[in-house]
Amino acid sequence: MYDYAIVHLVYTVPLATALSIILGPLLTRRDVYKICFLQIVAVSYTIPWDSYLIRNRIWTYPQDVIIGPTLLDIPAEEVFFFHIQTYITTCLQILLNKSVLVATYLHNEADPRDPVGRSLLLGKRAGQLILALLALGPILLRDGPKEGQYLRLILAWACPVMYMLWTFGYQLLLTLPWTKTWLPIAAPTLYLWVVDTLALQKGTWSIELGTKLGIHVWPHLEIEEAVFFLLTNTLIVWGSTAFDNAMAILDAFPEHFAVVPGTPSPILMFKALFLPTLKYDTARLEGLQNALTVLAKKSRSFYLASGVFAGRLRIDLILLYAFCRVADDLIDDAPSVEEADKWVQHFTRFLDAAYSSKRDPGRLQASLEPFPSKAQSILVLLPTDKLPSGPLYSLLDGFRMDMKFFAKGSKDEPPIQTFVDLERYASCVAGTIGELCLNLVYYHDPDGGTRDELKHKCLAAGFQMGQALQYVNIVRDVKSDAVVARCYIPNEWFDKSSEASADAQATEILRFRRRILDTAFKIYADNRDAIEKLPYYARGGIRVAVESYMEIGRVMRERMRRGQPLDFAGSGKKGRASVPKSRRIRVGWWTMMGWRGPA
Structure with missing residues (x-):
C-alpha cells in the first residue's frame, strides 16, 4: 500500500x-x-x-x-x-x-x-x-x-x-x-x-x-x-x-x-x-576577471568568503580587495625604496583624479598610464562613488611605513619602534579595509533603514577587526618577513644584550608572537558581536571572511600550546602558515550555521 x-x-x-x-x-x-x-x-x-x-x-x-x-x-x-x-x-x-x-x-x-x-x-x-x-x-x-x-x-x-x-x-x-x-x-x-x-x-x-x-x-x-x-x-x-x-x-x-x-x-x-x-562592456568584464584572479591567488580566505556574498556587493568587494592587493604587490615588490615611492606617488595621483569633484576623464586616464595593463583594468573599476577617500589614502600611509624598512639606517631605527607604531601600521593597512568593506555593505543594503548610530558603531568595529586580522597576518609571516629584512614586532620589546643565545632569541620571538596573537584575539572577542548587528544579507559573508582568517590564528595557538613549529609544513608560499582548504570550507560552513570559534 x-x-x-x-x-x-x-x-x-x-x-x-x-x-x-x-x-x-x-x-x-x-x-x-x-x-x-x-x-x-x-x-x-x-x-x-x-x-x-x-x-x-x-x-x-x-x-x-x-x-x-x-x-x-x-x-x-x-x-x-x-x-x-x-x-x-x-x-x-x-x-x-x-x-x-x-x-x-x-x-x-x-x-x-x-x-x-x-x-x-x-x-x-x-x-x-x-x-x-x-x-x-x-x-x-x-x-x-x-x-x-x-x-x-x-x-x-x-x-x-x-x-x-x-x-x-x-x-x-x-x-x-x-x-x-x-x-x-x-x-x-x-x-x-x-x-x-x-x-x-x-x-x-x-x-x-x-x-x-x-x-x-x-x-x-x-x-x-x-x-x-x-x-x-x-x-x-x-x-x-x-x-x-x-x-x-x-x-x-x-x-x-x-x-x-x-x-x-x-x-x-x-x-x-x-x-x-x-x-556588454568588454573592458569591465576583463577587469572583473583580472580582479577575481588576483583575489584567488593572493587571498584565499577572502576568495572563499566572496562566494557567500551576492549581487553588486560581491563585485564591489572583489574590486576593492583586488585594488588593495595590486597596490601591495606593486609597492612591496619594488626593487628599491625609490621605485616603491614612485608607485605610492602613482597611486596617490590616481586617487586624486578618481576623487576629484570634476572627475576629468583625461586626468583619470593619465593617472592610470604608469600602471601595467591588468592593474589599470582593476583600478578603473574601483567603486570610488561608494567609498570614502580617507581610508584609501591611509592605506598608502601604511605602505609608506613599509618603505621605511629599506631606508638607510632602518636596522638601527626600524619603523616599528613601539606597539603604538604597530597599532598605527595595522590601522592603515587593514583597519581601513575593514571600514571600506562595511561601507560597501551599507551602500548595497537592499533593506536600508540602519540607524546612523548603529552604523557608526559597526564601522568602528570593522576597523578594529581589520587590525585584529592584520595582527594574525603579522604573527604568521614573521619568518617570511625576516627574509626580506622586515620585522613588525616592536623594537622596544627585544632584549638588546649581545649575550642572548640563538635559542634564547627564538624563545623571545615566540613569546612576542604569542603576545601579538593574544592581542588579535582580544580585539576579535571585543568586536565580533558587532557582526550580528550588520544587515542580514551580508552578515554571513562577513562572518566567513573573519572566521576563516582567525582560524589561521587558532591553528597557530594550537601549535604554540603543543610546542610545535609555528611555520608548519603544508603552508602557503614562502613558508607562510595557512589552513588547509578542507578546513577553511568546514569553518566557513559552520560559521554560516552561526558557529563562532573560541576567542
Missing part, C-alpha cells in the same frame, strides 16, 4: 533534506527566489502535460499504490515529485556554483578583443539547430508508429523550452566548467534512474504497452523514462543557468541597469536576457 509515498519517504525526501542542511546556511535571498521561481514555472508547465498522459493512459498508477487525492487526475505523490525533483536539482546547481562569479563568464560576441565571445556564436547556432530539429521531429512524425508515442510526447514537451533556455543561457552553458553545468544534470539523473528502475520493477507506476519502444537502458529501465529524467533535469539546470545569466547581466552592467532590486522582477530579468551581447 502507498508504494509511491514510500518512494518519496525513502529516496527523495532524505536527499532533499540532506541538501537543505548542507546548502541552507549558504542560501541568499536570490537563491530562495530562484528556487521558488523555478518551482512555480516547472510545476505549472508540467501539470497539463502529465494530466494529458494519464488521461490518455500513456502511463498509469495502480490504485493500491497511491494515497488517493489527485489534481487533474495526477496523483498527489506525482505532483509532489514535480516539486521535489525541481528542488533537489536546483539546490545541487546552486551549491556547485557558489564559488562562481558568473559575470566573468559573459562575453561580447562582436568585440574583437574578446576571442572567446566571437567563437560562442557558432555554438549558439549549433545548439539551436539541434534543439529545433528535436522539437520539430515529434510534429513531423505525429502519425508514426504508436510504439514511439510516449517518446515523441516527451520531446514535444521538453525541446521547445530547451531551445528557449539554450538561447538565454548558452554563454554560460558553453564556458562554465562542466562541474557547474553538466554535473548537476548527470548526478540527479543517474540517481533518479535507479529510483525509477526500482519503482518500475515493483509496479509503482508503469508505461502502457503499445506506447513505448520496448528498449531498455538496463533491466527494467525503459528508454522513455531515462530520456524523461535526463530532459527534466536538463530543463531545471538550464533554467537555473538562464536565471543566473540574467542576474549576472543586471549586476555587471550598471550603465544599462542603474538600479537592481535584491530580487529583480521577471520583467527586469527578461530585459537583461534580451540585452544584445554587443552592448
